[in-house]
Amino acid sequence: MVLGSISNPATARHSVLVRVTHWLTVVCFVALLVTGAEIVISHPRFYWGEVGNVMTRPLFTLPIPASRDTVPTGYHFVMPDQNGWSRYLHFQAAWVAVLVGLVYGVSSFLNGHFRRDLVPARGERTVRAVRNVIARYVHRVPAEGADGRSYNVVQRIAYVSVIFILFPLVIWTGLAMSPAFTSAAPWAASALGGRQSARTIHFFVSGALLLFVVVHVAMVVVSGFRSRMRAMVTGGGEVPEERL
């Protein structure tokens, strides 16, 4: 077998497991993002600590109208309230995302996907390596010797951060808002500084995830939308020359 050969269409660029879990995660992320935004507009004020409400000073307020008339926003109208189904769907999508993430995480540990494809290679864990990649992006120089089959150090850092920092953090801060979960695990809220801190962190981590998705999709478009999509949908045999 010719490992990593670009002329061998039998070698999938992404494994079935990666492709299936990727697209399930996409569906969940869209559902969580839309419903999360819907939930936020019912109270677009954020606080720090354990408690916060319209009688207390917010940490910051989103400059948008609210979907409830009990929240002072400065606007003279109230947005449509869709909190009910948004909450149902938010938690259902969260369940699917967590279960899919567990399948992906456990398999990727066992089959070496994390070690092989995502953790930055030993020689690459330097600031210089990162700067080189960024310089290459800035000047749009094609990668030397790269066959487009493995990720560079910046990509690896981005993926590893999303998988091992942002995902766990968004799940934790979500659970820390549950009065039932924190009755069993009070530390989940107290370690974050309280329920309202958890809510605020949940909001920012969601923003970081959205930023990742925007950059991720932009890179896919820039580096060849069709081939990248084919790779993530069918596994994609041939890989055209890396354009970045």
Add this chain to the structure above:
Amino acid sequence: MKPMSRRKLVTTGVAAAAGVAGLGVAAKLAERYGLIPPDHRGLYGPGETLTYAAQRVLTAHSMAREFPRHMISAAPFANATAPANALFKGHQANGFRDWRLAIDGMVARPMSLSLSDLKTFPVRSQITEVACEEGWSYIAEWIGTPLVEVLHAAGVLPQARYVAYFSIENDWWDSVDMADALHPQTLLTMGMNDGDLPVGFGGPLRLRVPRQLGYKSVKYITRLTVTDSMKGFGKGLGSASPEGGYSWYAGI
């Protein structure tokens, strides 16, 4: 695509069969141990059932977080205003002297209690947080009779699975399972922060369920009905919340 090896095919087949059988067994067990919420049908039923089942297993005996006195919110938020109906206004005019709480359904001794009757039961106070589904929250001290005391006095029959509770406001009712109904922190609340429970916060009588979101703590309670099924109540979804699009179980 690479042809699938026989071993892989067999392994996948066995795993799939085991998965389906496992789901069937899980559903049976869940039903038996009361892990299926009344609003388990429909598009969002699976997520709702997972949340309820997982949290029932996890929180069987857990206590809602209680806070030190100095964390009591100086300015709590009452949210909705007092009920406008004439019945409530009549009670309010005479200082709630004739307010009564009926306990009926699957109990050995149905009863009707006045507020002073309720105060003869053991009283508990707790400093817990009210968290609204909108996102805001506050901490207050809540004083009242644990629901479990009243249920014991009425003699709950062994087949009981839910306690439905009704507000004096029409169409405002909810229910909890026995895990929350018998929970020591579930309070028939009459006092708040060392005073009587203000009308804005649900006075004269509010059922506080601190392990769930604020909307489960229904204000102006006049009746409790113990039952083995929520089918006969409203649309059979467990409470008025799912009828309005909100989940019955609000532990999140």
